[in-house]
Amino acid sequence: MTLPLATLSTLAWRNLWRNHRRTLIMLIAIAIGVWAMIFTAALSRGMTEQMVRNGLQTLPGEVQVHHRDYRRDPSVANSMAPPAGALLEALDQPPVKAWAARVRVPAVISSERGSRSVTLLGVDPAAEQALGSLPETIIEGRSLDLADDTGIVIGASLARRLETGLGKRVVIMSQDPDNDVAERGVRVVGLYRARLQGDEDRFVYAGRSLVQEMLGIGDAVSEIALTADDYRGVEGWYPQIAAAAGPELEVLPWTELDTFLGSILAVQDGFTLVFMVVVFLALSFGLVNTLVMAVFERVREIGLMQALGMRPGLILGQVMLESLYLLCLGLLLGNLLAVATIMPLESGIDISRVAQGMEMMGMSTILYPALHRFDMLMSTAVVIILGLLASIAPAWRASRLDPVTALNRD
């Protein structure tokens, strides 16, 4: 006897609702489990995305080009000529969306009341703007105008520590290529606020020509930062920049420039999967239990079907289908619930209460959950695959019943 699939699935569907209370409870449990999987994934996805974005903004860029020795010895002696020829050509065409060449040297900044060690960035404001690497919020004064701007912009927190302010003069000291101390008095023309206080203390922005002139390095730069607005796919496109830059320069993607940042994505994917599997395992006991009970109640019925000639494979299929229906309904409910709860939160969750703890991890104070199709698919895959695996045992038992004994059960 071959039962058409349609009949089999009708049978499974009706069986599912013979004990609607039990099915409903299990359905709610699966829905909650699925919701928790997706909700957690969205929160942590939002967290890591933000960490990576913030990291790329500080780094800055998705790929950087340096003199081969610069990263080991970030001194002005290891600077390079501004991009020209093949490299310039590669930078000015897709996939590169924006790039900026900057001087980046360690320096000491002093006011009359104190001094701090900082990273001095000589930038071309227009190019940095395109890259999105300039501080977003100027709270006092102005931002840098042109690469030959003669003022500097410092963090509000640094200004407080140095007891200096807008319009005041400070001295920046660094080292020129001959290892003589190069210093220059400059006026503070702007104060910025960064998302991370650490950055405010660390980065001092000045016009690129000013820094080049102070250090006596002509038009040389320390690093070229570039972005293609595609940080996930960086491995695919950065080699062509490396090829254009030639062997004298070191071209690295962000995953290698900041290995902490690079490890985040992989670690997060791993944790999300582990969490999903754990939630499912907690769920699976209930699922198996439901199926075992469903089969147990129907022992006589199954025996009868077998006696009438239904083959074991079909009985197995029927129980598995029942389980699949349950899982799919649970998934549907869980996904709807997840979308409904995450959507209103996408404008951000305020977590400033733990701001400094978040800062240790490179986060800012508003958490934006990110609902990704990938996470929804991953939870669906985990639930369906593991769910069907868990259902095999009860379904197998049902299909192996001995018709005679089964019919005689009361």
Added chain:
Amino acid sequence: MNVSWVLAWRNIWRHRRRTWLTVGAMVFCNVLLVFLVSLQLGSYQMMIDGSLAAYTGHIQVQRRGYHDDQHIYQSVPAVMELASSLRSVPGVGEVAARAEAFALASSAQRSFGILLTGVQPGYEPAVSTFPGKVREGRYLQADDAREIVIGALLAQNLKAGVGDELTFIGSGRDGSFAAAVATVVGILDTGLEEVDRSMAQIPLGWFQQVFAMGDAGHSVVIRVPSLEQVGDTAAGLRAALAGRNELVVLDWERLMPGLRQAITSDMASAWFTYGVLVLLVAFSVLNTQLMSVLERTREFGVMLALGMRPAQLARLVGMETLMLAALGLGLGVAGGGLLAAYLSYAGFVYPGVEEMMARFMLGGRIYPQLSPVSLLAGPLTVFLGALLAALYPALRLFRLQPVAAMRAL
């Protein structure tokens, strides 16, 4: 009474497989909770201990305002004498005085901005692990020698080694020009990039001369024998310093607010996970108990007809649940306890997250901390959750009509 227990016990074994699956769900959840909570508490402990032991200490005495602004003139007068006198405060373990200033350090080839700390070579190793991280050469010795130890990356950046001379330039406490030449005697490799890149230490006595500090410093660092004593010791210190309004006693939560907050935010996400697990197990129990009540409708109808009161039936179901939950609790605590105990001895490694852990001062291996709280908090919640879940099936019994129930299918 006795009979009810026997009845309940027999009832739960009427469906062996179902009972084991339900107990299994609880045991799984309990083992997981014991393991996770122990791991969590263990890693918090390691994070706190590691972060504080590295450099900050448990408590610091500073000039009011120095912690926020770090101006060099916000100093503690007679800092070494203060450190000595604080050693006699009860509960205070190790004490060392420090002073800090930013400076530009130059070797023959390179110059870099550094955070220069003046330390007491005799006392510093007791409050910080950095002196023990000397990779090359030795740590500082005499209190006024012209010696300096520097971080490994700084040494690399400066292209300086043991025996080389470093010039450093900064400004003194009174705003005067401060400069001196020091001999590198040791190179520290703390494993923390930011520290290794910018840290340099010189003897406090000499620091005071160079930076025109007189006898002043910036902080007295205190390390107490255990974290629990911080509160009492801080109170004792505040009492001892009662007359000196310009000084403040800061405990580690004030010194490193990020640490407590990182723990708080981690806890929040952990509670969410635990809550979901407990909820799912509760549903599992609810399902089982509801089934076991429904399938016995006729039986319960007979019992009611024989004169049993609904409350007695409900109590029977309650007792059955109690037994299930107790089994789950016992086996779960035993299993989870064994697992956590083994791991607290052998250590636990998260693969692939070493860098994240280094940021929180955790080594590659985490040792879960098995305590009454970590052992029982999770399983007891599951236990209570299971009992609550049985309320609905038990309450249904009160609506049972004997005659209708006996006719039920």
